Every structure is written in structure tokens, then in C-alpha cells.
Amino acid sequence: MIEKVPVLVTGGAGYIGSHAVLALADAGWPVAVIDNFSTGFRFAIPAGVPVYEGDIEDGALLARIFAEQCTRAIIHFAGSIVVPESVSDPLKYYHNNTVKSRALIAAAVTAGVPHFIFSSTAVTYGEPETSPVTEDSPKRPINPYGMSKLMTEHMLADTARAHPLNYCALRYFNVAGADPAARSGQSTVGATHLIKIAVEAALGKRSHVGVFGTDYETPDGTGVRDYIHVADLADAHVLALGALLAEPQRSLTMNCGYGRGFSVLEVLDAVDRVTNLKLDRRIEPRRPGDAGSLVSDNRLIRATLPWQPRFADLDTIVGHALAWERRLGEIRGEG
Numbered sequence: 001m002i003e004k005v006p007v008l009v010t011g012g013a014g015y016i017g018s019h020a021v022l023a024l025a026d027a028g029w030p031v032a033v034i035d036n037f038s039t040g041f042r043f044a045i046p047a048g049v050p051v052y053e054g055d056i057e058d059g060a061l062l063a064r065i066f067a068e069q070c071t072r073a074i075i076h077f078a079g080s081i082v083v084p085e086s087v088s089d090p091l092k093y094y095h096n097n098t099v100k101s102r103a104l105i106a107a108a109v110t111a112g113v114p115h116f117i118f119s120s121t122a123v124t125y126g127e128p129e130t131s132p133v134t135e136d137s138p139k140r141p142i143n144p145y146g147m148s149k150l151m152t153e154h155m156l157a158d159t160a161r162a163h164p165l166n167y168c169a170l171r172y173f174n175v176a177g178a179d180p181a182a183r184s185g186q187s188t189v190g191a192t193h194l195i196k197i198a199v200e201a202a203l204g205k206r207s208h209v210g211v212f213g214t215d216y217e218t219p220d221g222t223g224v225r226d227y228i229h230v231a232d233l234a235d236a237h238v239l240a241l242g243a244l245l246a247e248p249q250r251s252l253t254m255n256c257g258y259g260r261g262f263s264v265l266e267v268l269d270a271v272d273r274v275t276n277l278k279l280d281r282r283i284e285p286r287r288p289g290d291a292g293s294l295v296s297d298n299r300l301i302r303a304t305l306p307w308q309p310r311f312a313d314l315d316t317i318v319g320h321a322l323a324w325e326r327r328l329g330e331i332r333g334e335g
């Protein structure tokens, strides 16, 4: 039985971070949050969890949190995540994702916090030549977002060699869905992700869904992605934490996906099934930079952690996203 040590979650008011906080709290881990609330929401953090409003660049604040909370592990989600913005404003990404991660890692080393989990991304692979993608596939990010994340992976690898710290980098595929009890979900205004857009359209917040390209080398010509339910992803973080504690000499880098893909049209069909409506689909040109197919090879995480995905069914993912979208409307007082 692993001792449940105090965990600090950075970006715990954000989409994935808030689900990790829920998973940790539900499993009985002492958890605290630091968030600068640039994109996160207070309503996403469960009551009773200590929240520090501030920046991970603030070494004095981190030192105080580590002391007050007796922090023994960090799960690091805080960062910027909009790929096109990273192209137009690369230095923002190298600052928020790379420079600030460096400050956080340095604070962890100084305070002797021994375990670190990092929110990485399949975007580090760039446009993979083969799909499914294994962890040792070439990492050739095609945008500053992916590069800013990959640089942090390298910092962690080098730091773990030099200092008493082990880490786990989890490379997420397409994260979707929401807490099954609708305590949190994807709340970003102006989101660009397919399932979020499709459920917004189903609730009448949008007139239609654009299908970005129908001439990819995929079975129906539309883009194929490995959609992973955010609650299963959150569970993977909790299990990864257990693995870091159990083997303090071992660091891990693992894909997080289900190892199977759905096309854009298959996702929209699922939304139709779940809602009993028929979404208006409009064929549009390819979105620049989109790969045809991006699917994980997830054998490593399955062999390493006792991870049992609970919500892999696409209709379940869509159903939870839809329930959250409705709840979000209530929170925001819409309709």
C-alpha cells in the first residue's frame, strides 16, 4: 500500500487539471492547487481543496506552498495550449510552458520535492510517419506549442539524472468528455476542439459543424484521432504518481490514449446518436497543420500501470461532454 503524500497540482483550475484534482481527492490524496486563473475557473476546483492564486514562476510563493502543504509531488498542468496562438506568439509559449516549467522544476529541486508528473502531448511527435505512434517515434514538433512541451520533457530528463527527482511525462492524445458527475468539464470560451464544438452545435450554440477536410488518407477521408476521456486520463495521473512513489529511481514517458481512432464523421454520428438530432455538417477545407491520423500505441502505459479505462466508449465521452455543456449553461446563466 502506497502512502498518499501531499500533491500540488499546477493549473488545477483548468480542464485536465481540475479532473486530476477530482481524481486525487476522490482517491483520498491530500491535494492543493496553484493557478493564476488566466484561463481556469474557481468553480472547477472542489470545495475543501486549498487554492493558491499565483504564478509558478514565483519561487517565493512555491517555497511557501511546499512548506505549508508538505508537498511531496507535483502534477504540472499549468501552461498555454492553443496551437495556432503558439505560431503567432511563440515567445509566449516558450515563456509560459518552458521558462515557467524550468522555474517550477528548480523550485522542486531546491525544496527537495522528489516526484513530478508532467502534462505533455502527442503534438511532440509532429506529423508522425506511422500511426499508431509509439513513445520512441521521432519527436519533431511542427509548432512552438509542441516544442515548448518537448523542451520541458528534456529538462525533466536531465534534472532527474542530476538530482533526487523522478518524473513521469504523459503524452496526451485528444482529450475529451467531462467528469461523469458533471463537477467539471471543458469550459474554455471559444474552444476549437471537435467534440466541444459538436456538443455546442447540438445545444444550439452554433449553427453547424465544419468538417475540415475530406481527402485525408483515412477510411472516410476525414481526420482520425484517438479521443481519450478526461476522467480516464486523470486516473492515469493518479496511477503514475503511485508508480513514481513505488520506484523512486525510475522515470517514465508514456502515451495516453486508447489506441484506436475515430474519424470526424464518426464523432459527429456519435453526437447524433446521443442527442437524437442531426447535426448540420459542412465540408470545409483542411485546417493548416492538421495530420490525417493520430492514434496512440498505448502498450507501454498498459504494461506499466494498472490502468483500466472506464469511459472509452465514444458515445459515453460525447454524453458526458454534452451533460457538462448543459451544466455550463446553467453556471453561466445561459438559456
Ligand code: UDP
Residues within 6 Å of the ligand: 174, 192, 193, 194, 195, 197, 209, 210, 211, 212, 213, 222, 223, 224, 225, 264, 287, 290
Ligand atoms: N475538426 C473538424 N471540425 C472542427 C474541429 C476539428 O473537422 O470544427 C477536425 C480536425 O481537423 C481534426 C479532428 O477534428 O481532424 C480533431 O481536431 P481537434 O481540434 O479536436 O484536435 P487536434 O487533433 O487538432 O488537437
